[in-house]
Structures are given as C-alpha cells and as structure tokens.
Amino acid sequence: MVAPLSAWPWEHLGIFKYILYGPLAAKAWYSWMYEDNILKDLWCIHILLICTLRGLIHQLWSSYNNMFFLTRNRWIKQQGVDFKQIDDEWDWDNFIILQAMLASMASLIFPSLNTLPLWNLKGFIASLLLHVTISEPLYYWAHRFFHKPYLFNHYHSLHHSSPVPHPFTAGHATPLEHLVLCTVIGIPITGSILMGYGSTAMIYGHVLVFDFFRCLGHSNAEVVPHEVFNKLPLLRYFIYTPTYHSLHHTEMETNFCLFMPLFDALGSTLNTKSLELHKKITSNSGKNGRVPDFVFLAHVVDIMSAMHTPFALRSFASTPFCMRMFLLPFWPLTFIIMLVMWGWSKTFLFSFYNLRGRLHQTWVVPRFGFQYFLPFATKGINKHIEEAILRADRLGVKVISLAALNKNEALNxxxxxxxxxxxELKVRVVHGNTLTAAVILNEFSKDVKEVFLTGATSKLGRATALYLCRKRVRVLMLTSSTERFQKILKETPVDCQNYLVQVTKYQAAQNCKV
Structure with missing residues (x-):
C-alpha cells in the first residue's frame, strides 16, 4: 500500500499539470478586463509572478551547473547527471504548484493580505529572526525525523535517490516533505504579518531567497570560496555550502541543517570533513582537472537546436530534438547570443561521460552550421579547430575527433x-570516416594479400586504401575517376604506390577473395 502523501495527485497529468494555474490566470484576467477594482484580485498576479520567479531561479542555477566550461574545476561529484536522474526529477516543480494552491487558499481566507504595504524594513528583520529562531531548528529536527526508517523508506528516500546533487534535486521530494517545508518557509512570513510588519516585498524576498539557498545547497559546483571562512571563521556556522550539503547525501547521518550549520554543531551532527573538503575543492578550482582520453569536437547545428542544450533547458536536451513552437519567442535572444559567440567566444567544454574508466568530453566550436558555408568565415573556424587540437595536444589527450562540418573537405x-x-602532434586527429575505416580494417585477417575496394575514392575508401598499401596489401580501387585515383596515389609513400591499382569494372575482382 502506498503511504499517504507520498505521491503527487497530478503526477499522471504530465505537461497538463500546468492547467492547475489556470484558475489563477483566469481570475486575474477577468478582474483586469471586467472589474473596476483591479487591486482586489492582485494576489492572483502576485502568486503567478512568484511562481514564475521561483522557476526562473531554479532554471538559472540549473544552467550554471550545466555550464561545464565554467564549473568543471569546481565539481563536487565527478560523475555527471544521467538520463535516469533527469527522468526521475522531471516533475521537480510540483512543489511550486502545491505552494501556489496553499497561497491562494490563504489569500481567499484572509483578504487583508491584499492590503499589505509594498515595503516595511521591520518585516525583513522580523522574518529573518523568526527564520533563525524557529524555521531553522524546526527544519533540522524534522529532517532528522525523516531519516527514521519508516519515514525515510516511504518518503525521504525519493530525495536521496538522486546520485548527483542538482538544483532540481531540491524540489524532488514527496508532498508530505513539501508540506513540512511550506510550514518552515511560512512561519517567518506569517509571523511578520501578525506582528504588523508584513509587506509585499518581504514575501517576495523571503520566498525567493529561500529558493536561492536551496538551489545553492544542491549545486554540484562549489561557489563559496574557502577564503571567506578563513577571514570570518564564525561565518561557517551561519551559511552552508554545496560541499557541506553534498556530504549529507553521501553520509546521511550528518549535516541535516537547512542553511545554518550552527544547528548541526549544536546537535552533534556536523560532519568533520566539511571544511577540509570545501577547502580542497575550492583550492583546486584554478587547476586543470583530469585530462580526457578522447575529445569529440562538435559545433552548433542551428539556432533552434541551440535552445536544447543542457545549460539552456535540461529536459529538452535529454529527449530527441523536435521543433517546439513556444520557443520561437526566444529565437531573437538566441540569435544575439550567436553573434556574441561569433565575436568573442572560444571553443568550450559542452558535455562529458565516462566509459570503461575513460573520460570522454565533447568540445564545441562556437560556430553555427550555416557559418561553415560563408567564405569569409572559414579562416576563423579553422583557427578555432586548430587551437582546439593544439590545446588537446598540450593537455595530453590521446584522440580528438572532428565532428560534422569540422571535418569538411573543402574547409580543411x-x-x-x-x-x-x-x-609533431602527439594527439591523433580523426573523424567518423577514419574511425569507421579502423573498424573495417580490424575485420581483415592478417594474411590478406589483395582487397577489392568499392567507393575507393571516398573519404572512407581513401583511408582504407592508404592504410592497406602501407601494409603491403594490393588494393584494387574501383573508380572511373583517374584524377581522384592519382590524388590518392600521390599521398602514398613511393615504395607503396605499386600496391594501389585502379580498376573500372567489377569483373576485376573475380579472383579476389576480399
């Protein structure tokens, strides 16, 4: 039997769950169009706006985490987020819908919330004090309670199922946990209002700062320099770091706090490795990390596909590409970014994965597909490719593969x-055709003496023929183009040229076994 409040009631709605915002939007629109007192239903607009800003905060943190060219030397966990985790965290924003519903109920029950002033400094001070004195200890003990066997197995284990912390992991939890979190976040807001210090700015500020620090703690890239704690040692008890919270996900009996490690210190659950690990990660941020064994040098395809990158929209990047019409309004912005990349960007790290103990990285030349067909752009593109190859050579990369138009014959x-x-290059420069040729050549027996080759002057045929003739294997190259045959022949060492033979008919292979 499923435990109560362990599953979201709208989890089967998919993308249609956003219809739940419909009544708020409809109420705001109706009030705007047909009612004289627009301020009466202003709370609808505020709730929708706060929800939008909360989603934006999580998205911006997600984008930063996936900008590996900025964060690669600050990673806490070296493995990447896999597709299973992305699928599991797909509905990370369910809690925003839940809290929008609760906020709507509160606004309907207490109409006086519509009359709150825009600003009251005392409200910020009161909410901060209530957060430190009530919300922080409440969350600490609730969190420890959720690590009891029954609650952990039926509820909190979902949050801990994500192997790599990510800002979206902050929202990946059960309804019961988010109801508790609603209480934690709501106490300072409610208390400030009851004291008479409430304001619209205080509500916005408290909710958005709360989400900001939740995302910070679940970031897999350390952002807080350790020098801050060296200069202000006591600060380590008042603000946590991504490293600090990541230890809770690996050593679950430690580091339970919300944002303030002070309560872990008071509860004797502060992980003694926290400060040392934090210093180690931030100290290494200026150094080069592990050298990749293989680099795939790609480029951007077009403007629409650029919006499907992991640091733009992680969910879209994990699914096959398709045209999404609602992204069209962002086309002009992406076009401007393309122009900026054209003028100032360098080749950057896009993604990585580990396969059989080897690190594979994808680097991206900051050029879009259409730019490869502009005559005046070829020099700049080749410069980027050359710099990437030389950089890979300096780092000690074993193989760099030129992808798509980066290996264009007319280009380079x-x-x-x-x-x-x-x-003098030590790195091997290859592309898909040479790798395919290597697979084909691996299928030949060592005692083969003669090979009949169709498509002999193609990229694949050329690579195969050049290799075989160096191995003293006679290659019958089927081609009617003497010019293309002679071009390949000139690339062949003089002592191997007699192993390449041009033939124009299939009958030439009648006595050939391969």
Missing part, C-alpha cells in the same frame, strides 16, 4: 590541414 581536407601543419 578532413583535418589533414592541421596534421600537415603540425607534424
């Missing part, structure tokens, strides 16, 4: 331009 001869220009 499939990469031969760089290999010929830098014969």
């Amino acid at each position: 001869g499939g990469g031969t331009l760089f290999v010929n220009k830098h014969p």
